[in-house]
Amino acid sequence: MTTETMGTEDSFTDRLSDYLDDEMSAAERAEIETHLAGCGDCRATLAELRAVVARASLLSDDAPSTDLWSGVEERIAPSRSVLPFVSARRRFTFTLPQLVAAGLALMLSSGALVWVATMRDSRVSPPIVATTQTPPSSATEPAAPETDEPRATRVSFADVRYDEAISDLEKTLDEGRNRLDPETVRVLEANLLAIDQAIDQCRKALRNDPSNVYLNNHFVEQRNRKLALLRRATALTMEAGS
Amino acid sequence: MRAVTATQAAALVPGTRVFRVGRGPESPSACRKESRLRSESPERASTSEGAQQDDYVAQAAGGDVRAFEHLYRTHLPKVHSLVRRMAGGRDTDELTQDVFVRVWQKLGSFRGDSAFGTWLHRLAVNVVIERFRQETTRRQRLHDGEEIFETLSAPLRQQHFSMDFEAALMSLPDGARQIFVLHDVEGYKHHEIGTLLDISSGTSKAQLHRARMMLRKFLK
Numbered sequence: 151m152t153t154e155t156m157g158t159e160d161s162f163t164d165r166l167s168d169y170l171d172d173e174m175s176a177a178e179r180a181e182i183e184t185h186l187a188g189c190g191d192c193r194a195t196l197a198e199l200r201a202v203v204a205r206a207s208l209l210s211d212d213a214p215s216t217d218l219w220s221g222v223e224e225r226i227a228p229s230r231s232v233l234p235f236v237s238a239r240r241r242f243t244f245t246l247p248q249l250v251a252a253g254l255a256l257m258l259s260s261g262a263l264v265w266v267a268t269m270r271d272s273r274v275s276p277p278i279v280a281t282t283q284t285p286p287s288s289a290t291e292p293a294a295p296e297t298d299e300p301r302a303t304r305v306s307f308a309d310v311r312y313d314e315a316i317s318d319l320e321k322t323l324d325e326g327r328n329r330l331d332p333e334t335v336r337v338l339e340a341n342l343l344a345i346d347q348a349i350d351q352c353r354k355a356l357r358n359d360p361s362n363v364y365l366n367n368h369f370v371e372q373r374n375r376k377l378a379l380l381r382r383a384t385a386l387t388m389e390a391g392s
Numbered sequence: 393m394r395a396v397t398a399t400q401a402a403a404l405v406p407g408t409r410v411f412r413v414g415r416g417p418e419s420p421s422a423c424r425k426e427s428r429l430r431s432e433s434p435e436r437a438s439t440s441e442g443a444q445q446d447d448y449v450a451q452a453a454g455g456d457v458r459a460f461e462h463l464y465r466t467h468l469p470k471v472h473s474l475v476r477r478m479a480g481g482r483d484t485d486e487l488t489q490d491v492f493v494r495v496w497q498k499l500g501s502f503r504g505d506s507a508f509g510t511w512l513h514r515l516a517v518n519v520v521i522e523r524f525r526q527e528t529t530r531r532q533r534l535h536d537g538e539e540i541f542e543t544l545s546a547p548l549r550q551q552h553f554s555m556d557f558e559a560a561l562m563s564l565p566d567g568a569r570q571i572f573v574l575h576d577v578e579g580y581k582h583h584e585i586g587t588l589l590d591i592s593s594g595t596s597k598a599q600l601h602r603a604r605m606m607l608r609k610f611l612k
Contacts, residue, residue, distance in 0.1 A: 167601035173582070198608035205557050205611060206576035211473040214485055218472075219464060221489045223457065226496045 162189070166196050170203065312373065319380035326387025338383055345376045449508050453499040460499075464492050467509065471516050477573040478520040481562045487523060491516040517574065517588055524566060560610035564603055571596050572603035 162185050168174045169182045186193050327335050352369040359365060445466065451459035471491055476484040495512055502511055561569060570589065574580040575596070582593040582600075589596070 163605075164598075164601060167604055168597060173597065195605075195608075198611065199604045201611050202604045202607045203576050205607075206572070209473070209477075209558065209577055211469040213469040214472050214488065216485065218468070218485055218489050218492075219461060221485075222464060222492045222496075223461070225489070225493045226460070227457065 162192050163195055166192065166199055170196065170199055312377070315377065316380065319377070319384050322384040323380060323387060326384065329387050330383070338379070341379060342376065345372055345379065348372045349376070445508060446504075449499070449502065449504075452496070453502070460496060463495075463508075467512055470509075471512065474513060474516055474573070474578065475520055477558075477561060477577060478517065478570050479523070480564075480566060480569060483523070487520060490523075491519045494519055513578070514588075517578075521570075521588060524570075557607070557610060560607055564606060568599045568603035568606070571599040572607070575600050576604075 162182065165174065165178070165182060169179065172179075174182070186196065330338070349369065349372045352365055352372060356362065356365050356369060445463070448459040448462045452463055468488070472484065472488045475487045475491060479487055491512075494515055498515065502508065561572070564572065567589075571585055574585050574588070575582070580588070582596040585591070585596045586593045
């Protein structure tokens with residue numbers, strides 16, 4: 151077979167699908183049919199192509215071996231009723247913007263307040279309203295008598311009840327963190343770290359200026375925030391596990 | 393809630409099979425028309441079933457998850473098989489879920505101008521094509537020139553002549569396989585494929601022929 155003949159064969163072969171699908175003019179069809187009448191190879195190829203098309207039409211549609219509906223339902227359900235702290239996978243989560251915004255606000259306010267407080271001359275600070283020597287009944291409810299002066303709380307660093315409460319909550323959160331969305335856990339930990347850093351900053355600043363009203367207030371505020379965040383997070387882990 | 397009409401009776405459904413056994417010089421166009429009408433999509437199995445599906449579509453568009461589940465279960469085998477063949481068996485379950493999530497999101501835009509099955513299958517094809525475009529872009533960005541491995545592995549795959557036809561289909565190059573599935577399995581025409589894949593009809597024809605020529609070896 152010459153190269154020229156092979157080229158001619160290829161040109162016919164390449165058009166067999168168009169012929170099969172009736173995608174050519176009458177003149178082209180006539181040309182192909184004339185060629186087919188004298189070419190056994192092309193007739194065989196045409197028969198094979200026809201068998202392929204026939205086989206394709208017999209392919210059956212099969213359902214997947216595993217049920218995919220639950221995955222679909224999880225993804226479409228939240229779009230109908232968005233519940234706060236509830237993710238699509240029945241994992242409870244804070245919304246990311248909320249936590250990020252809270253973290254940023256926390257870091258900014260913490261740093262700014264500590265800076266303002268430490269820059270102030272303690273001699274012009276408002277008088278401190280000292281609490282009693284016993285810690286407040288609850289870290290979230292620091293005792294402070296009514297006064298016209300700025301409210302301030304001087305807290306003890308060794309607040310046993312607070313530390314116990316934090317310890318218990320951290321333990322509970324640690325046990326249930328696998329029930330929370332991983333992204334929520336990541337952001338939660340970042341926020342707790344930011345709060346701890348703020349508390350640590352206050353603690354160091356208070357060592358130099360223990361009577362500073364702003365530092366004392368800020369210290370209590372950050373500890374209360376940590377307590378509140380841990381309480382909320384542990385409540386969600388328990389809710390997710392129920 | 394938008395109205396969903398039940399006016400799909402006369403439409404030919406691209407998402408249905410075209411039985412072309414024995415087709416060729418004899419009477420191709422007549423065979424195609426008869427075959428399409430014989431191979432109805434799920435919603436047209438009967439008038440009452442079609443009306444019931446219209447109800448489900450309307451209810452689902454209004455937010456009824458249970459109605460949507462009915463639609464899902466009715467069309468799942470077809471969509472899953474379409475996705476599996478189009479995607480070459482990759483991420484089939486995930487893509488199928490993507491399709492139905494997309495359907496749920498887009499139900500509000502379905503006006504009933506075509507059969508629901510037609511609309512759904514077109515949407516499924518688009519989901520797969522989108523994924524492939526994203527993957528292609530990513531692959532080109534990360535592994536420029538990796539196509540050489542595709543070329544090298546092709547002759548090896550062709551040696552498995554006894555391979556099941558479905559498996560053979562999966563082994564085709566992506567472009568040829570998708571066009572083969574759309575044309576010979578799903579019944580799309582070349583100009584429709586051209587629109588879907590953003591290619592010319594000529595390219596579609598050439599790729600279809602290429603796919604058939606490769607697949608015929610598995611039927612020997």
